[in-house]
Amino acid sequence: MATQLTKDSSDRSPESDQKSAAAPRRRLRAVNREQQIIDEAVSFFAEKGFSGQTRELGARLGITQPLLYRYFPTKRDLIERVFNEVYLNLESPDWSNLLTDRSRPLHDRFCDFYGAYSDMTYRYEWIRIFMFAALMGEKLNRRYTQLVEKKILTPMCDELRHYCDQPSIEEKPIRQLELDHIWVMHGGLFYYAIRKHIYHGRVSKDFPAIVSRAVAVMLAGSKAISAQASYQTTNG
Amino acid sequence: MATQLTKDSSDRSPESDQKSAAAPRRRLRAVNREQQIIDEAVSFFAEKGFSGQTRELGARLGITQPLLYRYFPTKRDLIERVFNEVYLNLESPDWSNLLTDRSRPLHDRFCDFYGAYSDMTYRYEWIRIFMFAALMGEKLNRRYTQLVEKKILTPMCDELRHYCDQPSIEEKPIRQLELDHIWVMHGGLFYYAIRKHIYHGRVSKDFPAIVSRAVAVMLAGSKAISAQASYQTTNG
DNA sequence: CTGGTTATTTATCATCTGATAAACTAAAAT
DNA sequence: ATTTTAGTTTATCAGATGATAAATAACCAG
Known part of the structure; x- marks a missing residue:
């Protein structure tokens, strides 16, 4: 209560007649x-x-x-x-090109992607406005996550299938569970930014190292798992 | 002004002599x-x-x-x-017992842990209040994440080291980067709840399946990676 | 049934806060 | 220099909002 908002206008003495320092009210176009x-x-x-x-x-x-x-x-x-200001940049870049260039190792492609992606979205303003909007119930967030699923996670999924010698997404459609699996890595890396900018927690500075390890573990693990029957797509 | 606060007392006709339906202002202790x-x-x-x-x-x-x-x-x-109501439950359970029982397979321990942990924290109220508090700059969240690192992620890290035939955390202390690696999985699973309760996005119902796969991939991947020198802890 | 206790409501305050209208003035145009 | 344009401020409104004081009435003890 009584949190004065009146700034310090009261303690500025009326005698302060420094014309120049008074910032003569500049006008902008x-x-x-x-x-x-x-x-x-x-x-x-x-x-x-x-x-x-x-x-x-x-x-x-x-x-x-x-x-x-x-x-x-x-x-x-x-x-x-x-919202526009922060969100507009998202439609523009075409991540799938970066992700699907099979002349390069998958690990490198994923790492480079997250380098670029994090530069754009793992920023203080972006992360927080995104989360505030989500908690307000803005439709922005659902639209965005659907975009992510379509433009990023689905290509990733396809590349991962190829990496594990599994049928492409055109041969066998993606199930939600499979998307959610990719979401664990994607969200886990995003959560790094949440811990940093929303919790203000202690995080290691070397984000590329985190990405590199997470991607490497995910790729090696997926390949190992895909050899076992229990984690195959069950329809077959 | 004149925003009537009096509820619907105005549109309740004075003739409404239904004594029971009128809800005669019950008092609670x-x-x-x-x-x-x-x-x-x-x-x-x-x-x-x-x-x-x-x-x-x-x-x-x-x-x-x-x-x-x-x-x-x-x-x-x-x-x-x-805050107390939502947060108090957290101190009580001792997750480390569940995590460090080496008579059981590590995969099962992790899965069971996330079953219990998600029952407690992946709830609508918990997730959202936690995020609101974080965005408000409450200290609650930092305290909580530090608790998580100490009581959950550190034991996990130790078990993972043991699983990969690496030295225990007592022999070789944990670096932040290593914690952050576990954070990717932990945060990735938490992010499932964020997508569900904050973004109101579409998620698959079978969370245990997501956990099982994420844990399996992480364990297999970590073991595979730990065989390579490049991802070993560099001090040695 | 009566009186006391206290849970609950009514009325109200002070301030905050989004928004509007009119006065003011710096900068451009003539 | 004078006029015109338009960027900016001052003054103010109306409703919202946290909080308080006094009046009211439900419940309990005797």
Whole structure:
């Protein structure tokens, strides 16, 4: 209670007549200001969640809160723009090319993929906004995980089948259980970013080493297991 | 203003003389009411997050909002009790006994552990409250992950070393990278619950099958990898 | 049945918070 | 220099929200 939001305007004496230091209210072109707001909003909402208040966002930008409403009709509209900003990059890259180039060892392909993928998504802002959105019940997350299943995990699955001398996904369709198996590795690596950026826990810096080992174990283990009948796809 | 808080007292006609249906304001003993509030608060905050409003919580309980403040001085106090309720169960069970019983196959031990562990933690309320708390910056999560590392992952690591004919953790201490390796499987399985309860994504029902396969692959893969020099602990 | 205890409600406060309208002013146009 | 445009602030609203005090009534003891 009584958490004063009024900043320190009270303890700034009215005698402070330093004109130059007073930051003479610079004006930006609309397009620039809008982008500036979005950029700061990404950082702000990533830190505070979407219940963060518009006045505080304004303060971080050095502008007043009503100015936000010149550029975004509602807070919700601003949030949608933030989603776009963070999410838009995801459609663009075509990971499957990286994953399915069979002229290279599978281990290397997976490692390189996670190098690129983690650069894009294992970031403080990305991870946290993604999780905040998920907890809010945004549809964004389901759409994204479906995209991941289609564009990343399914190709991975096919390559893994090939690696283990098993029929391709065209010959034998993928079951959810098989996707979930790949999800364990994929989610396990993603969880590294969750531990880092959401739990603020201690994680080793050498993420490529984690990836390399996880991939190596997964490949070797899958090959060994696929030799046993019990883990084969049961339809046959 | 004039958002009527009085529930549906307005649209209940004064002629409704059904004494029984009118729910004549039952009183509970303080202890029972307190527990009832906590139980509902767990469900409520799990769904809405901790920015959920006390009036809505009261409505779900069929009581007025000020009554909450008879039992909990502030909303924060109620939240702390919710943390306790969800978190308290964690200290009690001693997983290491289950994990370190070398008279049983390691695969079975790991599978049984995840059966019990998931029953406790892969629940809607637990997962979501845990994630909400983490995003709020609560210290609960770091404490918990440290507990997991100490009580679960470290024993697992030791058993895995033994399984791969490597020196015990007493002979050669565990590095963070090695913990992170186990974290990939552990977090990967936890991520199944995240996909289910936070993303509301499609997951296969047969979680034990996922565990069994993930464990089998991890064990076989680790054994295969440990034969290669490149993935040995480098100090030696 | 009566009176006391206390669980519960009603009424209300103070502040927060998203949003709007009008005044203001820096920068561009003439 | 003057006018015009448009970026920004000041003032303010309406509803939301955590919290408090006093009134009410259900339950229990005698």
